[in-house]
Amino acid sequence: MSKLVLNHITKSFGNQKILYDVTFTVKEGEFISILGPSGSGKSTLFNLIGGILLPDKGSIQFDGKEITGKRGFISYMPQTPALMPWRNILDNVLLGQEIARKHDHKKAYEMLEKAGLKGYEKHFPYELSGGMKQRVSFIRSLLSPQSLICLDEPFSALDEFTRFEMQKWLLSIWQEYKRTILFITHNIDEALYLSDRIIVLSNKPATVQKEFIVPFLRPRKEEILHSTDFLQWKKQIYDEIKKHSVNKH
Template identity: 55%
Template sequence: MKLEVTGLSFAYGQRPVIDDLHFVVRQGEFVSLIGPSGSGKSTLFYLLGGLHCPQVGEILLDGQRINGERGHLAYMPQQPSLMPWRTILDNVRLAQELSGHKDPTQLTHLLRGAGLAEVADRYPHELSGGMQQRVAFIRALASNRDLLCLDEPFGSLDALTRTRMQTWLLRLLEHEKRTILFITHSIEEAILLSDRILVLSASPMKVIREVPVPFARGQARYERRGTKEWLALQRELETMLLG
């Protein structure tokens, strides 16, 4: 599914948050957004999800205008936001209940692929933070939306758990061909996961630069960390954000 944002502008009252924003995410791409805190990244996701309607501009999915429409994408926030009274299986099933598409076989496949099949009958408080994030992510996948918007999903995790989740996500996406728009404050994470990185300005938000990541996806990319090319790209991105 191809996402196109054209001339998008939005303000809260008299305070402009997004101004004349343009970008494209092509089918199957993983695109990260990095920028200052408060620049409007989460507001952009509210616009894409139909919770807000832009004052100016268009949001297109496969060429169809979806301004103000809900139900076209799956969203994963920074916190897993699991329902404590529902089991892990029932939390994942919720996505299918809301979409009206029930597929028990898919749920079993997703739980097994995420290493959660053995804890499907447990409750969220019985799982670690990393496992809860996995539940939240496969709940998003179970909604059967091709476009996934991930809002700093690993930001609250410790460094080791975060690395494990990044590895797991890359491995999972080898089989789940989805289009991903990913918010992160970590330059290293953006380089590690993305096909392209959009560097954003402070509010009102615009795209400063579009930076392709020149390393192949997968385990080979982990092995490039710390190389001359990796560090040069990291410094380039840092300079853009600080400048």
């Protein structure tokens, strides 16, 4: 059964059409990446899925229910960690549960330990590095009651080494908890390394140009990044994005 279904979504702001006839599905437990040129409407898509915006046309279903324009069905992790500076790390990761009036301190401590953050529970965000803050933000998403997590370029501000370490950590946590993830990125390597499928959007007005089923077995090994197969897939996806990156008139 599909977890999330987008049916013919179209969205404009004023006279500028951002999304046109976007249709795709996300299945239970899948890790899906959305790739596309900068400014192609990827973040707008998340705002629509989260119920912050309404589409001009089309509908969104989640677990078989109509959720178009409704909030509270997804957990969202933005590009910056967006931690509450006045709350310690434990209180930050429990925020989603607090809103849902659930408190699982045991699981929070367990996940912080798995994230290498044991001993930091009572620290404040300003005391953590960028990568540590991102881990806290992701744990908050995992502890929230929603089963679909939308990640909007969560590692884009990190240096290359920290970014790869975070990718490996994200995969290990995802393998264990098997949440459904929709992941926005500009980075083809990142999409290939993390995903089950990759959805390629065109430039504005964005539409789904192609879907790629990633062939690499799980658990993913670091060595695949340097394999001939990986480089060939990267070129194929790059060519697809380039082909559709010219503005439409």
